[in-house]
């Protein structure tokens with residue numbers, strides 16, 4: 054474990070060196086995600102100037118929801134973005150073999166191979182939104198609430214990573230897994246807003262099937278002492294379960310790769 | 316004259332190639348449909364919630380707003396210009412040399428290519444239009460005159476945006492990673508094109524800002540004409556403004572390209 | 585005990601048959617149809633400690649597939665492999681610690697990192713003790729002339745520089761077993777020579793067991809005492825390179841381009857005239873009786889030579905001749921006879 058941590062650190066510092074070499078790209082990368090988020094947030098701002106609330110959620114409350122999902126997403130974006138490229142950059146080119154002749158876990162190697170700087174932009178946006186919302190709403194922070202915040206972000210990140218893992222592993226069978234991953238991943242966009250604005254089916258989808266809601270709407274409800282908030286404690290369980298399934302599926306895919314190659 | 320004919324025939328064959336490339340991505344097509352449906356669903360439910368307690372926002376009814384938003388989604392390909400990834404890719408692979416060596420106007424070639432892609436993309440939006448109509452109750456404008464005004468405005472807006480993208484793509488001569496630049500521009504265009512919120516809902520200063528950046532020319536301006544938010548009477552004025560945009564952007568982009576191309580260093584061996 | 589033991593090793597690829605279009609893709613998802621392709625077919629061999637063995641065959645013969653199975657990347661369809669007593673696929677990570685691999689066609693270095701950074705990472709991955717790592721770096725700076733390359737990112741390297749770096753990366757942890765899949769592909773003669781010398785010195789002195797695939801018979805001649813030739817996944821020869829050389833390398837052709845017209849030449853023994861053209865003469869000589877330099881100097885004494893070239897025996901040709909029974913009366917070593925799959 055410590056060996057992997059110190060290896061990760063080494064990978065990370067190397068990656069940062071490369072990024073520093075391409076400083077312009079680093080800044081553009083971080084800015085790009087900020088711009089993407091700014092577009093949506095600006096739109097929310099414009100609209101919420103016109104109406105007092107959205108299904109009982111005020112502007113700042115919506116920002117809290119939006120900020121939480123952005124933080125969870127940024128965890129995935131920073132540390133697991135390389136999953137997206139598994140098929141295109143590693144399997145198709147045969148570069149994946151290089152992971153298999155090394156004495157470390159190939160999944161670890163894949164994730165450590167590229168820390169994604171663009172995620173830093175998301176992280177900053179998420180932090181800014183949560184802080185802004187918390188101040189504006191005057192949230193009374195208790196130990197439990199602080200714990201919930203951390204749990205929501207970490208397990209939210211876990212949910213993102215696990216769902217991406219589950220879908221990216223398909224690149225062991227199909228040439229390009231990106232469409233499949235997008236199909237699941239894009240559902241997180243629903244969770245940028247309070248789930249109460251959607252019909253029941255979408256609520257069920259976002260809570261029980263692709264549980265991005267557990268990373269934003271439910272913890273936000275908890276922090277705001279709203280109903281349904283306690284469901285947020287399910288997030289760590291869901292994350293652990295999905296990560297377990299994801300890793301098993303990864304191993305299954307790896308076995309398949311071992312028998313077919315590229 | 317013969318040279319023009321030859322150029323045209325080259326352009327024509329470039330025009331014809333794009334659909335074939337698209338057809339190779341069938342899976343993407345279906346999944347794109349689902350992704351678009353998700354995107355539209357979020358917008359529609361969001362706006363329904365906005366209008367839950369009120370009949371009009373900034374003088375627009377729910378139906379008007381939804382028509383605007385859904386049409387903006389359907390015509391969103393108007394903002395889709397591939398230049399940045401294309402430039403970046405060709406620069407990195409060293410292919411840029413081949414392009415610079417070809418005996419044909421580089422910008423003209425790309426314009427035709429992108430126009431062809433646009434047609435193709437718009438055709439591929441038909442299923443999305445169907446979903447918008449059946450699932451989300453999009454009401455289509457029926458007046459042929461507005462459609463005509465829209466078509467002219469859309470083409471002008473797209474052209475202005477093409478030149479603007481050309482200008483931005485020249486930045487790839489200076490930065491090596493293009494992905495971030497592409498996402499940055501996409502991110503900005505999302506809001507600045509006016510596809511998320513009708514311009515009339517924005518505070519005055521924001522409208523000014525949005526209208527002084529070319530993205531809005533391709534979505535907000537033509538779609539406002541189409542939905543009647545901008546009265547038809549004003550169409551000629553709108554076109555003239557857009558024409559000015561096209562000219563300005565063309566000059567700026569051609570100039571920057573000339574400067575940037577001197578930077579070409581061909582990577583890889 | 586042998587370092588590598590391979591018994592009846594077989595790999596069958598199932599290649600999915602795709603129908604065009606989305607319908608075909610969906611059908612393929614639920615009721616896939618496969619075509620089988622036997623890339624490696626019941627091969628047997630053993631490699632002892634310190635052996636450097638050439639593994640050769642024409643394109644698509646199954647060399648890379650074998651190497652992938654030996655390294656643990658691919659799982660065999662049948663048969664068994666033991667590398668240092670382990671099953672490389674089941675005990676992949678343990679096995680990986682002991683082996684070094686170069687896939688000549690692709691890099692294992694980080695494209696954007698300076699070579700030294702890549703090597704640092706790799707050394708850490710293999711838990712090379714820092715002191716030892718430093719020693720190795722110094723050694724490679726000498727033997728591979730890496731000194732000036734350490735700070736250069738791989739993307740800015742020439743092919744030859746890249747390959748030298750690859751070798752350093754594959755050997756920095758002093759593996760016991762080394763697999764080199766086409767390590768000289770695309771390199772010019774001088775770089776090739778240097779890489780051969782390095783492999784010979786480095787692997788020889790440390791008693792590494794090396795398996796080398798290549799299309800360049802020169803590599804084999806210089807590095808290996810033993811070759812295994814495979815074709816369509818089967819071993820068709822396993823034995824000393826000498827036999828192959830004697831059988832197929834006995835004669836060489838040498839062509840001279842001359843400045844003037846070719847007079848009648850007097851030739852050393854073991855050498856005969858094949859053809860004369862306008863300012864061109866082709867000779868064939870027996871390498872046991874004479875050498876290229878003897879032939880060349882004899883000719884050069886008599887005429888002014890503008891250029892000359894020597895043609896190597898070509899692998900595809902050798903394979904064809906083996907099939908035609910070139911080795912049947914005599915040449916084949918007993919172990920090679922064993923290696924042949926039972927009918």
Ligand SMILES: Nc1ncnc2c1ncn2[C@@H]1O[C@H](COP(=O)(O)OP(=O)(O)OP(=O)(O)O)[C@@H](O)[C@H]1O
Nearest residue numbers: 313314315597623642643644645646647648649650
């Ligand atoms: N992943 C795969 N799936 C299906 N068939 C494969 C796969 N990999 C290799 N093959 C087939 O197996 C056969 C042996 O391939 P292999 O790569 O081992 O040849 P090779 O001897 O290394 O050839 P070369 O000299 O060209 O590198 C070939 O016919 C190839 O098409």
Ligand SMILES: [Mg+2]
Nearest residue numbers: 647648649765
């Ligand atoms: Mg090969």
